Amino acid sequence: MIFQLYYWPTIQGRGEFVRLALEDAGAEYVDVARGKGRGSGVPALLAQMNRADAPHPALAPPFLKAGDMMIAQTANILLYLGPKLGLAPRATADRLWVHQLELTIADFIVEIHDTHHPIASSLYYEDQAAEARRRSTIFIDERIPKFLGYFERVLRRNPRRGGWMVGARASTADLSMFQVIEGLRYAFPKATARSERDLPRLVELRERVAARPRLAAYLGSKRRIPFNDSGIFRHYPELDH
Amino acid sequence: MIFQLYYWPTIQGRGEFVRLALEDAGAEYVDVARGKGRGSGVPALLAQMNRADAPHPALAPPFLKAGDMMIAQTANILLYLGPKLGLAPRATADRLWVHQLELTIADFIVEIHDTHHPIASSLYYEDQAAEARRRSTIFIDERIPKFLGYFERVLRRNPRRGGWMVGARASTADLSMFQVIEGLRYAFPKATARSERDLPRLVELRERVAARPRLAAYLGSKRRIPFNDSGIFRHYPELDH
Known part of the structure; x- marks a missing residue:
């Protein structure tokens, strides 16, 4: 099956968690809004999101078309994709874990986003910079x-060796964790460097994920959108300490 | 199976979404932190959360003990419980929906919480009241x-009659939606009353859920903790308009 991912074309954002899983598995997929021509681009994303007859509408991207199914909410997409991509454990209890x-x-991601937008997503950062600074200070410290x-x-308590979060093999959670660490390093380089001194297993996990061949190829390719100041992870030096 | 729910005993909070499902189904459960005696109360909640040997630790309540399993994250608990309680559709695609x-x-709940705590959960409301007012104004309007x-x-597009969100029968999503509307009515009475004029199906859904016999009995009982100013939904008149 060729998956169709619908997400904003100029940011990593929440869509990146899905891209990482698809890329790591070498799955065939179309990143619809990044394509050219008919049925591609942001107009195609918006048209799909606003279809009046969509039985399972999404409130927001990302959403994934998989055959007849249309699935939204990042974690829900990964719940669906994990077993299909070989990135989920077999046992139900482990899948729930x-x-x-x-x-x-996902909770952490909301908090990270809100460091630069504590008042409203619809306002510019500059119009909530004072509140952002207040929120970020506590975010970093607590x-x-x-x-x-x-x-x-979680890594320390996993009884299986290998350094993965769940069991003895990589799952979507490991890829998502990689993305969080990458993003924090970009957004809060000082705070993250300091934190990492006490987080040897997470640092190793980041290396281990980055070294997976298909993912390494993806991360070095143009398909990987660079971090920028429009996504979840934004580097405003005045918010870091 | 007798489920054990671990959640703070004095607020509805996120635990209430789980309580509603258990109560609606007439499931046997123990609300651990609300019990008296050994193995009960907040000490039991904290002891369970901080067990050094827990293989699947939770970052925060609620979490549910079901046999050998310990499951956290509200939506994840409901994903597990739904089929067991007769509150989930049969088809996989519908369960994902x-x-x-x-x-x-859950996303909405975070935004509702952050209207009164836009800077940090660890600060008092009074120490972020100005920011709360700014955030709430936009929250209400947008x-x-x-x-x-x-x-x-979503209700309008469900092709099946009955007024439920998914298919022809009630699911956990209907119960959770009920709780959101109840909470908004408590927290933002003016804004919610105004909004409801354009939301006839949601208003009907709220009535339909409230009228379910076991749920009606629960809502009229002492087991239902009243809304108060410590939970997700808080009524600060200065934040409503």
Whole structure:
């Protein structure tokens, strides 16, 4: 099956968590809004999102077309894709555990986004910079240690060797965790470098994911959109410490 | 099976979405932190959360013990419970659709919470009241219509009669939607009343859920913790308009 991913074409954003899974698995997919020509580009994304007859409409991208199915919500897409891409454990209990981790990552992502947009997504950063600075200070001091300390603990408690979050093989949760660390390094280089001193397993996990051949090829390609100041992870030096 | 729910005993919070499903189904469960005696109360909640040997630790309540499994993240718990409680559709595609709605509700819940805590959960409301007012104004004007308009559309597009969100029977998504509307009515009475004029199907859904016999009994019982100013939904008159 050729998957069709619908997401904004100029940012990594939430769509990147899906791209990483598809790329790591070598799956065939079309990144619809990044294509050229008929049925591609942002107009195709918007047309699909606003179809009046869509039975399962999405509130927002990303959403994935897989045969007759249209699935939205990043973690939900990964819940569906994981087993199909060989990026999920077999046992139901372990799949719920992977999903629990994905949802905890999703919570963290909201908090990361809101460091630069604590008042409203519809306002410019410049119009909420004072609040952003206040929120970011506490985010760095309290929330980064809380979340990353938790994920480090998850790695430490996994009884299986290999350094993955769940069981003895890579899952979507590992890829998503990689993306979070990459993003934090970009957005908050000082705070992240300091935190990483106490997070040896997460640092190793990042290396391990980055070294996966198909993912390494993807990360070095033009398909990987660079971080920028429009996505979830934004580098405003005044917010880092 | 007797489920054990671990959640804070004095607020509805995220635990309430799980309680509603368990109560509606007439499931046997223990609300651990609300019990008295050994192995109960907040100490039991904290002890379970901080167990050094827990293989699947939770970052935060709620979490559910079901036999040997320990499951956290509200939407993940409902994903697990739905089929067991007769509150999920049969087809995989429909279950993913219910879950997509639960995750969209979860996103909304974060935004609702952050109206009164836009800077940090660890600060008092009084220490971020100015920012809260700014965030709430935009939340009311932009986000309530966006989210509730979406859910109204979901109800309108369901080809099956009955007034439920997915298919012809109630699912956890309907119960969660009920809770959101109840909470918004409590927190933002003026804004919610105004919004509801354009949301006839959501208003009907709320009535339909509230009238389910086991749920009606629960809502009239002492087990239903009243809304208060410590939960997700808080009524600060200065934030409503």
